[in-house]
Amino acid sequence: MKKVVVANMKMQLTKFEVEEYINKLDDFKSNDIELIVCPSCLYLNLFNSSNYSIGSQNVFYENRGKYTGEISPIQLKDYFVKYVIVGHSERRRYFNETDDIINKKIKVCIDNDLKVILCIGEENENSSSILNTLDNQIELALENICNLLPENIIFAYEPVYAIGTNKSISNKNISYIVDYIKEKINKKYNFIPTVLYGGSVNENNIKDILLYCDGVMIGDFCLKRDKFIETINLL
Ligand code: PGA
Numbered sequence: 001m002k003k004v005v006v007a008n009m010k011m012q013l014t015k016f017e018v019e020e021y022i023n024k025l026d027d028f029k030s031n032d033i034e035l036i037v038c039p040s041c042l043y044l045n046l047f048n049s050s051n052y053s054i055g056s057q058n059v060f061y062e063n064r065g066k067y068t069g070e071i072s073p074i075q076l077k078d079y080f081v082k083y084v085i086v087g088h089s090e091r092r093r094y095f096n097e098t099d100d101i102i103n104k105k106i107k108v109c110i111d112n113d114l115k116v117i118l119c120i121g122e123e124n125e126n127s128s129s130i131l132n133t134l135d136n137q138i139e140l141a142l143e144n145i146c147n148l149l150p151e152n153i154i155f156a157y158e159p160v161y162a163i164g165t166n167k168s169i170s171n172k173n174i175s176y177i178v179d180y181i182k183e184k185i186n187k188k189y190n191f192i193p194t195v196l197y198g199g200s201v202n203e204n205n206i207k208d209i210l211l212y213c214d215g216v217m218i219g220d221f222c223l224k225r226d227k228f229i230e231t232i233n234l235l
Contacts, residue, residue: 002034004154004196004215005232006055006117007222008085009039018043024225028052030233034215036083036117041071044079055083055117058091061104063112073112084109087141088119089160099140106141110152117217119198120181121158131180138184148185154194155181156217162199164220168209169199175212203231210235 013021018039028035028051037047038055047054060070076084086105091097102118109116120137122130134157142148157177162169178195185193197209198217203224209216222228 001214002032003210003235004034004036004194005235006036006083006085006156006196006198006215006217007038007228008057008088008198008217008219009037009222010057010090010219011040012223013040013043015043015046018046021225022046022048024229025052027229028233030235033232033235035232038083038085041076044076044081047079053082054080055085056081056114057085057088059084059086059105059109059114061101061108063108073108073114076114077112081114083115083117083154085117085119085156087137089121089123089158089163093160099137102141103143103145106153107145110145110147115151116153117156117196118153119156119158119217121160121199123160125159125161130177134177134181135184138181142188148189150191150193154196154215155185156196156198157181157213158198158217164200166200166202168201168205171208171212174209178213203227206231207235 035052036055037052038057056076059073060067063072063074087102106116118141120134122133159169174197181195182192194214196215196217197213201216201218202221
């Protein structure tokens with residue numbers, strides 16, 4: 001199975017920089033990697049998904065309505081968006097995205113055939129209840145969703161303290177948690193899901209990390225455009 005690489009560009013690039021990035025994406029040639037590029041929504045229309053997929057960093061949980069400033073799933077479909085990041089810790093932290101909101105977003109994505117990249121992860125490095133936290137996040141995110149299928153969802157395990165810190169967690173811990181999530185979903189939904197790791201993945205650790213999970217979600221490192229494309233081409 002292809003390994004997945006999600007490039008989460010966050011709110012980092014201007015239009016000019018995005019256009020330069022798109023030119024560079026022509027150099028992405030690997031057949032072993034599914035690359036999912038997630039730009040700011042303003043620039044989704046500039047991307048053309050011939051050798052990679054397009055993801056949105058956000059979505060609202062209604063198709064239409066009086067919701068100033070929000071982005072509807074049907075609008076995303078107009079731009080050939082295939083994936084949507086839901087529950088990223090930055091949205092939980094800065095935009096008060098609750099488990100209930102995340103649950104609604106997942107439902108609307110499934111209804112619209114948008115594949116969810118569900119981010120989960122503990123806040124603190126020394127937490128004694130990591131598995132409880134993950135259990136809670138998963139159960140609340142998927143509450144009342146009985147018809148979950150492998151094509152509906154990818155999980156991204158992202159310990160919050162590892163994001164943007166240049167300090168990834170150990171491969172042993174990644175492996176343990178990834179297996180835990182797979183087993184949990186398999187028990188409930190009868191399929192083994194794709195599970196990614198995210199948090200300070202870079203050119204030095206990506207290859208090793210990919211031995212223990214199905215893919216990675218990358219923030220800072222994907223902004224080093226040339227190095228990023230060169231690295232993932234060699235995976
Ligand atoms: P990072 O971000 O690669 O900069 O740690 C990962 C993320 O936010 O998904």
